[in-house]
Amino acid sequence: MNVRRLIPATAATGAVALGLMAVSACSTSSAASGKSSDGKLKVVASFYPMQYLAEQIGGNHVSVSTLTKPGVEPHDLELKPRQAAELNEAGFILYLKGIQPAVDKAIDQSEAKNKVDAASLTKLEHHGTEGGHSHQGEEAGHDEHEGEAGADPHIWLDPVKYAEVAKGVGKSLEKADPDHAADYKKNTDALVTKLNGLNTTFQQGLKNTATKTFITTHSAFGYLAERYGLDQEGIAGIDPESEPSPARIKELQTVAKKDKVTTVFFETLASDKTAKTLADDAGLKTDVLDPLEGITDKSKGDDYVQVMESNLAALQKALGAK
Missing domain, CATH: 3.40.50.1980 (Nitrogenase molybdenum iron protein domain)
Structure with a gap:
């Protein structure tokens, strides 16, 4: 004959409470330890x-x-x-x-x-x-x-x-x-x-180009430009949402003509409206130059290195790499 031993409700409740306290203590300890x-x-x-x-x-x-x-x-x-x-x-x-x-x-x-x-x-x-x-x-x-x-x-x-x-x-x-x-x-x-x-791939890929100037909506590429002997011309500024002044737009049109710029770059996480307007007015193409502030389904690569390699390919095409 099997005898089932019943645990009083109060005891069961206490056991659950103790269990939850133990789990909570472990979680708190884990969080505290980083x-x-x-x-x-x-x-x-x-x-x-x-x-x-x-x-x-x-x-x-x-x-x-x-x-x-x-x-x-x-x-x-x-x-x-x-x-x-x-x-x-x-x-x-x-x-x-x-x-x-x-x-x-x-x-x-x-x-x-x-x-x-x-x-x-x-x-x-x-x-x-x-x-x-x-x-x-x-x-x-x-x-x-x-x-x-x-x-x-x-x-x-x-x-x-x-x-x-x-x-x-x-x-x-x-x-x-x-x-x-x-x-x-x-x-x-x-x-x-x-x-x-x-770095070596970028050095070799940008060594000989028809022009050294590129125009981009987001002025994020100053270090890259300096490293590989290029000139970055930002439509706006460090803030990708900044609106350029009419004088800046006119100046960029002059720069594009003088330096034989072919392409205006925009990025994946901000609006391309200003880039396309400038490109249309100046008869230029548009393309993506990714500042790599985030990876999405629209990114041209699955990680940092792949997207940087895509950026290099875009720059080579725009600058007329030989």
């Missing part, structure tokens, strides 16, 4: 270029989330309460000061132990004037979206500077999670080798 439930270092990246570095260097030892979802223009991001809480639970935060004011503020206020500003890992420069051409219309973007003293934050579009940042991120991860330091170093070396190869 580790996910499976023991991986919780890394929060501000937007795609930082996410790519974290994933490439962190490998299997990190759990990476990004504050800027695919298709969202990073400059305008406003954080939700849940995202602010996510920052407090992170074991490692990787961001680029000067790109996203709301994110910079939230990170300053977060309780995370390891916060790494990619802008501090390389030297930032000013690109208000390039190739002797004054970039009118950029001032609207300077104060709100750029880093200290108006420096250009778009360092990831130069593979050499991006490699410098990668090295710094690798060392920071080694300190934050010393148990896996050897793997972080190995992954960093592999990524730097990949970025050095990309």
